[in-house]
Each structure stands twice: as structure tokens, then as C-alpha cells.
Amino acid sequence: MPEVKVANLSKRFGDNAVLRDITFTIADGEFFTLLGPSGCGKSTTLACIAGLERPTGGTVAVGDTTFAGAGTFVPPEGRNLGMVFQSYALWPHMTVAQNLAMPLKIRKVDRREQDTLITEALAKVGLAEYRDRYPHQLSGGQQQRVALARALVYSPSVLLLDEPLSNLDAKLRDQARAWLKRLQTELGITTVYVTHDQDEALALSDRIAVMSKGDMVQIGTPQEIYETPATAEVAAFVGRCNFLTGTKTGPEEVRLDCTGQSITVPSSSVEGAGDVGGRVTVAVRPERLEIVSTGRAGVNVLTAQVLTSSYVGSRHEYDLRLGDHVIQVESNRPGLTGEVTLVVEPEACRLYPSTDALPEDVAALTTVSH
Structure with missing residues (x-):
């Protein structure tokens, strides 16, 4: 399977810039996810790769073939890319086999070969015995598998998936996620996946590209995105995170606004966070805060x-008042009430400049009135 190259991609609808200078390369056989909130441009990026949208600028290439850019635009049917839409887009009046036959007929595949390819594709998704059923006779998960089989039936060079699991309930979505990852690994097909679900992206992807307002914010492995988010916005969007404002009082020290205390932060998180005396934001994941016995002394010990x-089954989740802030903590200690003591290990802290703006809904939840 070939690699996918997107360079300096831009897309405008009138005066509205939907994509700005998007650049990334997807390796052969890689599961690559475009992640971001609604309206960030991830589906438009996928549509430009598929040929459903014509880019305003930049290039799209798969292997040695340029699909868009430099005066070239190959229509969708000429790209040999398989796509699964959020709605599945199955023909309701056609059987499963007839739905899979449509892309083969368009490509003028011989009828006998069509039957073989349909049988093989349905076997891959575990639906060989459902070929004569209609979409309304299938569950949501089965319809999703039919849509995937239709995208695979003609052996596409790249598989494009636009939020294919979003219509499934939570339990079925978890099962489908695991099944989809196994299938993609077995087939070794280069895959571009679009989602706004952070857990989905972390579980499925080899690499993730986080997008915001038409820009590419960070590209990295799931561990890099979660453990070392490039901006406070990425930290807020991928998983849960606490944000505390303060002043940088030393190379590895921050005085928190909410308590007036100083905490130690690791030097690895200080790069790009401004000079001593500058305003900063400290980010800490809920699972990295430890509730300990009252009276403990040491570095980064706070009272809340x-x-x-x-x-919530595997853990207890607490909302704590820390000065004038509300913070979230995950713990295996049940039934805590009243005053508690927190330990924040320096390595758990990430530091960002105060200009690194947080989404409004996140910022609004971090403060409480006295």
C-alpha cells in the first residue's frame, strides 16, 4: 500500500478559510487519525483526499500519483480510494451483495469476478451469511461492517473513514473499535480516520493529527499527544486536564494564583513557557494527582x-476546591470528604504560556465563587 502525502493544503469557501497550510505524510500501512472538535476541518481534509472537495491550494498525492495540485485534479472515481461515511450510505432497496456490487459495476468488473470479490469482502468483515439481507434487516453494527466491506471490495490503495462508529451505542462502539483495529492490522491497508472521540483516536491510531480551526496543531503517537501535548488546547481536548494559572518565579518554579503557593515543575516542560516573572498555565491530568494522608510534607503538597x-467502577472521581479553582482527581480511595492533602509530582506538570488560550467551556469550569 502506498503512502499519502498532503502538502500545504488549503480550502476556502468564499471568505471563510476552512483549511490553512495543512501538511502531513502517512506511511504505508499506517493508521492515521485526524482528531478535533466539530468545525476544525478534519472532514474537509478527508474530502480533499477523497476528491469530494477541490482544494484551494496545496497538493494531495498517493504514492507517486498526484491527485490534486499543480494544475491536476483527479475525480473521486479515478483515485481507487475506499471511503466509509458516517451515515454508511447504503442503498436501502438493495441487498448486501447488491450494495457491494455497485462499485464493481462502475469499474466494469466481470460478473463472475464480482461474486468472488463480494464473498471475500463479506468474509473479511464476518458477514458472509448476510449477503441476501437488506440494510433494514441489519443492526447498526452490521450496517457499519457492510459499508466497510463495500469500501474494501475493490482493493483500494487507501481506506478513508469519516466517523464510522459515531452512530453506534457506547458498548457496541467499543467492540467495533477493537474489531476495526484488528482488521486494519490484518489487511495492512493505509488508513485515514476522522473522529472527534479522543478515546477512539488513542485506541486505534499509530499516529494522531490534532486539528483546531483549520490548523494542524500537533502530530504524534497517541502517547506523545496525551503525555506531552504541544499546547494547552490539545491538553484540554485530548483527555481530561486541570489548568492552574500562575507566575513563573524561577527556572523550575511557579507560584499558583489559586493558593499563593509555589510548586516545582520539570525543566522538560518549561521550554517555550516564557521567562521568569511571566504568566503561565500549569496543566495536570486528574490521574496524576495523588490524595495522601493529611499532614504530609514535601514538594508540591497542596490542601484542598x-x-x-x-x-465509576474502576476508580473514584472527585471534584476538589483548590483556592478559587475546581480541580478533578482520580483515586482508588473511597468515601473522602472534607479537607484532603494532594501531592503533585513535578513530572506530572506541563507548563504553557498564558497566551496559550483554553477553550471557553474548559476555562469556565475551572473557577468557583467563594
Whole structure:
């Protein structure tokens, strides 16, 4: 399977710039995810790769073939790319086999070869015995597999998936996610996946590209995106995160606004976070905060007040008041109330310049009135 190259891609609808200078390369056989909130440009990027949208600028190439750019534009049917839409887009009046036959007929595949290819594609997705059923006779998960089989039936060079699991309920989505990853690994097909679901992206991807407002913010492995987010916005979007504002009082020290205390931060998180005396934001994941016995002393020990607690099966989740901030903590300790002591290991902290703006809904939830 060939690699996918997108360089300096831009797309405008009138005066609205939907994509700005998007550049990335997807390796042969890689599972690459475009992740971001609604309206960030991820589906438009996928549509430009598929040929459903004509880019305003930049290039799209698969292997040695340029599909868009430099005066070239290859229509969707000339790209040999398989695509699964969010709605599945199955023909309701056609059987499963007839739905799979449509792209083969367009490509003028011999009828006997069509039957062989359909049988093989349905076997790959575990639906060989459903070939004569109609879409309304299938569950949502089965319809999703039919749509995937239709995208695979003509052996595409690249598989494009636009939020294909979003219509499934939570339990079925988890099962489909695991199944899809196994199938993609077995086939070794280069895959471009679009989603706004962070857990989905982390579980499925070899690499993730986080997008925001038409820009590419960070590209990295799931571990890099989660553990070392490039901006506060990425930290806020991928997983849960606490954000505390303060002043940088030393090379590895920040005085927090909410408590007036100073905490130590690792030097590895300080790069690009501004000079001593500057305003910064400290980001800490809920699972990296430790609730310990009251009275413990040491580096980065804070006192907080329990506001709410929730039991979610594998852990307890607490909302704590820390000065005038609300922070979230995950713990295996049940039934905590009143005043508690927190330990924040320096390595758990990520530092960002105060100009690294947070989404409004995240910023609004971090402060409480006295």
C-alpha cells in the first residue's frame, strides 16, 4: 500500500478559510487519525483526499500519483480510494451483495469476478451469511461492517473513514473499535480516520493529527499527544486536564494564583513557557494527582476541599476546591470528604504560556465563587 502525502493544503469557501497550510505524510500501512472538535476541518481534509472537495491550494498525492495540485485534479472515481461515511450510505432497496456490487459495476468488473470479490469482502468483515439481507434487516453494527466491506471490495490503495462508529451505542462502539483495529492490522491497508472521540483516536491510531480551526496543531503517537501535548488546547481536548494559572518565579518554579503557593515543575516542560516573572498555565491530568494522608510534607503538597465524589467502577472521581479553582482527581480511595492533602509530582506538570488560550467551556469550569 502506498503512502499519502498532503502538502500545504488549503480550502476556502468564499471568505471563510476552512483549511490553512495543512501538511502531513502517512506511511504505508499506517493508521492515521485526524482528531478535533466539530468545525476544525478534519472532514474537509478527508474530502480533499477523497476528491469530494477541490482544494484551494496545496497538493494531495498517493504514492507517486498526484491527485490534486499543480494544475491536476483527479475525480473521486479515478483515485481507487475506499471511503466509509458516517451515515454508511447504503442503498436501502438493495441487498448486501447488491450494495457491494455497485462499485464493481462502475469499474466494469466481470460478473463472475464480482461474486468472488463480494464473498471475500463479506468474509473479511464476518458477514458472509448476510449477503441476501437488506440494510433494514441489519443492526447498526452490521450496517457499519457492510459499508466497510463495500469500501474494501475493490482493493483500494487507501481506506478513508469519516466517523464510522459515531452512530453506534457506547458498548457496541467499543467492540467495533477493537474489531476495526484488528482488521486494519490484518489487511495492512493505509488508513485515514476522522473522529472527534479522543478515546477512539488513542485506541486505534499509530499516529494522531490534532486539528483546531483549520490548523494542524500537533502530530504524534497517541502517547506523545496525551503525555506531552504541544499546547494547552490539545491538553484540554485530548483527555481530561486541570489548568492552574500562575507566575513563573524561577527556572523550575511557579507560584499558583489559586493558593499563593509555589510548586516545582520539570525543566522538560518549561521550554517555550516564557521567562521568569511571566504568566503561565500549569496543566495536570486528574490521574496524576495523588490524595495522601493529611499532614504530609514535601514538594508540591497542596490542601484542598472535597466538593463532590463519584464512583465509576474502576476508580473514584472527585471534584476538589483548590483556592478559587475546581480541580478533578482520580483515586482508588473511597468515601473522602472534607479537607484532603494532594501531592503533585513535578513530572506530572506541563507548563504553557498564558497566551496559550483554553477553550471557553474548559476555562469556565475551572473557577468557583467563594
